[in-house]
Amino acid sequence: MRRIYTADRTTIHRLRSKTATTDEVLIITSYDYFLQKFDLAALLRKYKEITLIPQSTGDDYLLNHAVSPLLDKFEKIHLVTNPQYDSRYHVIYELVVKRNKSIKISTVYDFCETTLKKIYIPENVTETNPNIDQNIQFGKRVRYPKKIIDVTISFVLLALSFPIWLFSYLRIKMQSPGPAFFYQERVGMNNKSFNCIKFRSMRLDAETNGAIFSRKRDSRVFSYGAFMRVSRIDELPQIINVFKRDISLIGPRPERPVFTETFDETIPYYNMRHNVKPGITGYAQVMYPYGAGVYDARHKLMYDLFYIKNWSLILELKIIFRTAVVIFGRKGR
Structure with a gap:
C-alpha cells in the first residue's frame, strides 16, 4: 500500500x-x-x-x-x-x-x-487537466541530443559490461536450463509493438497461468535471476533495442499490450506516454517506488508526462545519475 x-x-x-x-x-x-x-x-x-x-x-x-x-x-x-x-x-x-x-x-x-515535479493525473476518468496538451511530443530540439546521448552511453555501457554479459549467460544456463535471453512483446512509440530483450530471470514456466505483474520476492525468480533484477543486470540486453531504435536510454518504461489495454481504459491520458520512445530507465523509475497495477501505473504516469512536457538536458542527466545510484545502491526490484 x-x-x-x-x-x-x-x-x-x-x-x-x-x-x-x-x-x-x-x-x-x-x-x-x-x-x-x-x-x-x-x-x-x-x-x-x-x-x-x-x-x-x-x-x-x-x-x-x-x-x-x-x-x-x-x-x-x-x-x-x-x-x-x-x-x-x-x-x-x-x-x-x-x-x-x-x-x-x-x-x-x-x-x-x-x-x-509531476503532472496531476485525475483519478476520475471524467475529470480533465487543463495543463495537459495531448499532442505533446519531442521535437528536433529534443530528439537530436537524446539520440547522441543514447548512442554514446550505450556504446560505453556495452563495452564496460561485456564481461557481465558473459558471466550472466553462464550463470543463467547453470541455474535454469533454457535460453539465457528473454523476448517479450512491449508497446513502443505510436503504439507499435517490439520485442524487448532481457536476460531471463524467471523459470520457463513463469507464465503458464497467464500474464501477471512481476513483484518483489517473486517466487518465479531463480537465485541469480533475483540478483539480476535487484542490480538491473537483466536490463542490459535492452542496449540492443536502443541500437535497433526500438527504445531510448531514457523514457517511459515500455509495458506489455495486455496491460496497456487496461490502463488506456482506466487511466486518463495514459496513451500520451506512447507519443515518445520508451526507455530502459526513466523519470518514473527513479522517482517512484517499485509497484504494479493500475494505482501504481497512474502515479508513474504523473512522472512520465512531466518528463515529456518538461524535458531538458539537465533532467536527462539527472535521471542517468539517479539510475546509477539505484543500481550501485542495489535499490532495484
Missing part, C-alpha cells in the same frame, strides 16, 4: 514540521490521493504545517474546526484546491481576508507540476 495514512478520507489530517524554512501553512482541500510519503516529507521541509481536508467536510466545520485554528497561528496560507470538484476555496478565501491574513491559492494541476 502506498497510502500516506491509514485513516479514511473523512478525517482532517494535520502534519507538523520542525525543520520548515517558512512560517507558512499548506492547506489541501482537493482529493489527496496524488500525495505520497516522499511528497509530504519534501513539503514538510518548507511548510510549518500541512492540513489535508477531505471533500466531505461541511462548510461550517471547515471554517470553525479546520481553518480558523490555523489563522490563530499563521500569517501566511497556501491553499491547494481542485476547481473542478471543490468550490470551497471561496469560503476559505473570504475567511482569510476577513482575518487580515495572507493567502495564496493554487490549483492542484499547477501545484503538482511546479512543486512536486
